[in-house]
Amino acid sequence: MPSVHFLSDHQPLRGEDAVAAIITVEDGRYLMQLRDDISGIFYPGHWGCFGGAMAQGESGADALQRELAEELEMCAQEFREFVTFGFDLTKLGQKKCCRIYFEITTTEAEIGRLVLHEGAGLRLFEPAELFEARLALYDSFALWLHVARHRLS
Numbered sequence: 001m002p003s004v005h006f007l008s009d010h011q012p013l014r015g016e017d018a019v020a021a022i023i024t025v026e027d028g029r030y031l032m033q034l035r036d037d038i039s040g041i042f043y044p045g046h047w048g049c050f051g052g053a054m055a056q057g058e059s060g061a062d063a064l065q066r067e068l069a070e071e072l073e074m075c076a077q078e079f080r081e082f083v084t085f086g087f088d089l090t091k092l093g094q095k096k097c098c099r100i101y102f103e104i105t106t107t108e109a110e111i112g113r114l115v116l117h118e119g120a121g122l123r124l125f126e127p128a129e130l131f132e133a134r135l136a137l138y139d140s141f142a143l144w145l146h147v148a149r150h151r152l153s
Contacts, residue, residue, distance in 0.1 A: 015089045019063045020051035034121040043136035060100040071118040
């Protein structure tokens with residue numbers, strides 16, 4: 001099991017506006033990233049969605065395309081916004097920020113062509129397996145909503 005750095009590390013973490021990709025393949029499995037086990041990131045050593053911080057003035061869609069290209073050499077042709085979470089970190093001396101989740105459906109063949117440049121690994125998960133994994137908590141809620149979306153309509 002990966003170590004938990006956040007308990008003893010003094011490296012500051014910064015909440016920033018961010019994007020994340022909920023990537024599924026044709027059979028309904030979810031592509032997840034094993035986050036690096038380093039202290040300078042949120043949820044080190046956890047499984048999470050691909051994505052990252054938005055640059056100043058960058059749109060969510062542009063940030064998503066950039067992050068997927070940087071992390072996976074993926075060029076998503078079609079995607080749509082799924083849900084946005086707002087985080088008010090002002091009581092912690094930081095700012096309000098958001099995390100925008102986008103849905104992407106691709107093929108297993110396309111997954112096989114991806115090149116991982118960021119993170120310790122990637123894996124396809126069955127929907128039921130997702131919640132047995134050590135997930136980043138904000139991504140866990142977004143994924144739960146995605147799996148249960150038919151119940152929310």
